[in-house]
Amino acid sequence: MAVLNEEQTMLRDAAKSWVQEKSPVTAFRKMRDSGVELGYDAAAWNEMAEMGWAGVIIPEEYGGSNFGYLSMGLILEETGRTLTASPLLASGLAAASALVLGGSEEQKSEWLPKIAGGEIVGTLAVDEGAHHAPEKVALKAEKSGAGYKLTGAKSFVLEGLAANLLIVSARTSGKPGDTDGITLFLVPADAAGVTRKRLHLADSRGAANIEFAGVEVGADAVLGEVDKGWPLLEKTLDRARAGLAAEMLGSALQAFETTLDYLKVRVQFGQVIGSFQALQHRAAKMFTDLELARSAVEAALQAIDADTPDVPELVSLAKAKMGDVFHLVSNEMVQMHGGIGMTDAHDAGFYLKRARAAEAAYGSQSYHRDRYARIQGY
Known part of the structure; x- marks a missing residue:
């Protein structure tokens, strides 16, 4: 095992105690049997956010604790033991990482505190086929005035129904399979032209197929560099x-x-x-x-x-x-x-x-x- 510091040990022990008491496998079974569309218990997720788990990799100036990825891994390991369903992976890790690594100061200030506090759920909308192939982006992002117009579809988006913020990979140039010409966009899930369809997966978690029908976004929606998002x-x-x-x-x-x-x-x-x-x-x-x-x-x-x-x-x-x-x-x-x-x-x-x-x-x-x-x- 990795040698853990005092903070990491405390974080792991707190996670172990919480999942055993508040989120055992019986809680997952109850959630599944209830048929809740989101694929997780919202009350349990709120508790996780209150404990600061959604902000573990987010810098302190944006409302997080900046404990790092090994610390986040320790929490996820404990939630994995009891099959705890939550947006922690999709939002607190994946979406937060994209913003921390590629976001402008304005984008970080707007979105990271909300993700860290559990106010919103973010997720990556990347794949478009039956298998993971992030370079095969076909969803088009065409210039439209000062911004862009997104047209296409994404499949198997984790926490796709619950998400408030979609981080979408789109093609601004080139053809599917090219790593050049990919651009990432921040798209509010309630934007005009976004439609979501729930997927019923074997593991009863939340996932969705998402269509983008001429979704208009501003130039400030670009995450990182145009054409250089790979x-x-x-x-x-x-x-x-x-x-x-x-x-x-x-x-x-x-x-x-x-x-x-x-x-x-x-x-x-x-x-x-x-x-x-x-x-x-x-x-x-x-x-x-x-x-x-x-x-x-x-x-x-x-x-x-x-x-x-x-x-x-x-x-x-x-x-x-x-x-x-x-x-x-x-x-x-x-x-x-x-x-x-x-x-x-x-x-x-x-x-x-x-x-x-x-x-x-x-x-x-x-x-x-x-x-x-x-x-x-x-």
């Missing part, structure tokens, strides 16, 4: 990917620990099933894989905090490794629980469904293995 987009996505990997780590750890406890109490053929060597070997593999995954995730978060040049490869390593491990552990959780693991009455299905959705978000294992290889020069 480096900012990649940096922002890497921070979101690392945060998601930390959340997946927490979920996988809890799935493993729950399964391990079951192996110690379930009796079959007159003995505890944890005494069977075959199951011991499978548990040992999960344990070692989780330890390796933790090292990868924490290395990525620490690299982001230190702003080292190897951030992209470490992030892709962490996301790919964590995807594989969470996939394995969630499968084993269902299998080792036997018949009850196949039912909705048990929590195992929640972890398996979350694993599948999280694997696909911000790039699957195959996407990140390919990216890692390209960075390495293969």
Whole structure:
């Protein structure tokens, strides 16, 4: 494990205590069964914001605490354990990162305090197809007077229904697949021409497809540089990917620990099933894989905090490794629980469904293995 300072230890312990008391898996089940459109409990999110979690990576002058990405990862790991659904990843990490990295003083002053306080929810609207491919931007941003007119659509936008602020990647020149010609825009979700359609995902989280029908924005809506938005987009996505990997780590750890406890109490053929060597070997593999995954995730978060040049490869390593491990552990959780693991009455299905959705978000294992290889020069 990473060596934590006093603030980080306190933050992790506070998060652990809160999720166990206020947001156990039973709370997620209740939220899912209620059919709430946003995909999270608004009251729980307000509490998280009051504790300052939405402002962990935001500088103090904009209402945050500036504790860094490893600190945010510690919180996300704990929320991942109990499958706590919230806009923390999409808003407090992804959208906040885009503004911190690329925003003008006016943009930061307008939006960051609201994100830090939980007054608004921000999110990235990047992908346009069934798979993560941020360079394949087709949504057009054409010059219109002093500003721009956005036309196109975005798919699988995390927290797309709840969001008040959309950070949209658009094409101001070039063709889909070109990294040049991409520009990021800040678009209020209630702008004329924006329509949102709720998606019903397997993990019951909030997501939406969003259409932009000639949405007019001013020149001040440009985040960063016109036509040069790719480096900012990649940096922002890497921070979101690392945060998601930390959340997946927490979920996988809890799935493993729950399964391990079951192996110690379930009796079959007159003995505890944890005494069977075959199951011991499978548990040992999960344990070692989780330890390796933790090292990868924490290395990525620490690299982001230190702003080292190897951030992209470490992030892709962490996301790919964590995807594989969470996939394995969630499968084993269902299998080792036997018949009850196949039912909705048990929590195992929640972890398996979350694993599948999280694997696909911000790039699957195959996407990140390919990216890692390209960075390495293969």
